[in-house]
Amino acid sequence: xxxxxxxxxxxxxxxxxxxxxxxxxxxxxxxxxxxxxxxxxxxxxxxxxxxxxxxxxxxxxxxxxxxxxxxxxxxxxxxxxxxxxxxxxxxxxxxxxxxxxxxxxxxxxxxxxxxxxxxxxxxxxxxxxxxxxxxxxxxxxxxxxxxxxxxxxxxxxxxxxxxxxxxxxxxxxxxxxxxxxxxxxxxxxxxxxxxxxxxxxxxxxxxxxxxxxxxxxxxxxxxxxxxxxxxxxxxxxxxxxxxxxxxxxxxxxxxxxxxxxxxxxxxx
Numbered sequence: 001x002x003x004x005x006x007x008x009x010x011x012x013x014x015x016x017x018x019x020x021x022x023x024x025x026x027x028x029x030x031x032x033x034x035x036x037x038x039x040x041x042x043x044x045x046x047x048x049x050x051x052x053x054x055x056x057x058x059x060x061x062x063x064x065x066x067x068x069x070x071x072x073x074x075x076x077x078x079x080x081x082x083x084x085x086x087x088x089x090x091x092x093x094x095x096x097x098x099x100x101x102x103x104x105x106x107x108x109x110x111x112x113x114x115x116x117x118x119x120x121x122x123x124x125x126x127x128x129x130x131x132x133x134x135x136x137x138x139x140x141x142x143x144x145x146x147x148x149x150x151x152x153x154x155x156x157x158x159x160x161x162x163x164x165x166x167x168x169x170x171x172x173x174x175x176x177x178x179x180x181x182x183x184x185x186x187x188x189x190x191x192x193x194x195x196x197x198x199x200x201x202x203x204x205x206x207x208x209x210x211x212x213x214x215x216x217x218x219x220x221x222x223x224x225x226x227x228x229x230x231x232x233x234x235x236x237x238x239x240x241x242x243x244x245x246x247x248x249x250x251x252x253x254x255x256x257x258x259x260x261x262x263x264x265x266x267x268x
Contacts, residue, residue, distance in 0.1 A: 022030020
């Protein structure tokens with residue numbers, strides 16, 4: 001049975017890419033900017049992995065509501081991947097060398113780890129990663145962590161966040177149909193947690209090593225974007241919620257955040 005969800009639709013990104021991007025676009029500080037940049041580097045290849053993993057089981061889904069959600073999910077994730085690749089161009093324009101990391105990440109994650117996983121495990125990993133992205137999205141929309149962000153990055157991340165919350169149940173509901181095994185869900189969650197933390201940290205180090213050492217501005221207050229808070233607010237929260245046998249993404253009541261943001265920018 002599919003949990004009641006709002007009607008999903010792919011939207012083009014309402015992002016002013018022509019405005020460019022300041023180098024330290026989040027509060028003028030290197031560390032929070034690069035924590036956000038680092039996870040951005042993971043998105044395009046990750047979104048396409050999500051699409052592949054869910055699409056594999058399209059012929060197993062009979063419920064018309066879930067099939068419609070899957071179709072919209074594919075469209076939303078495709079738009080996200082393309083928009084974040086435009087964001088990459090802005091980082092390259094600032095002088096950041098990111099292509100070596102991107103090649104290594106895709107080779108290890110998708111030419112390597114993905115091929116070693118069964119199709120059911122790939123779907124389970126996708127459901128788990130969607131749980132983490134929904135947590136990130138919730139914080140982006142309600143915690144004010146992007147208030148000091150450059151308009152281009154803020155528009156990209158808030159639009160992405162709203163749609164992540166909108167489709168947060170899709171992969172999980174497909175997994176329930178394909179194989180509702182708790183053991184499979186936990187195995188996928190373990191793989192997702194290890195790989196997300198590993199690649200995020202690697203991307204962060206690649207970016208920080210390219211910075212001229214200096215202290216961030218005194219008095220800075222961006223706690224969510226500090227690594228310690230990421231561990232607490234994303235990973236520990238994600239684990240605590242996902243390991244419950246009766247967990248479902250809809251239990252996190254945050255759809256109103258997506259609706260409010262989308263209404264605020266006049267998105268259908």
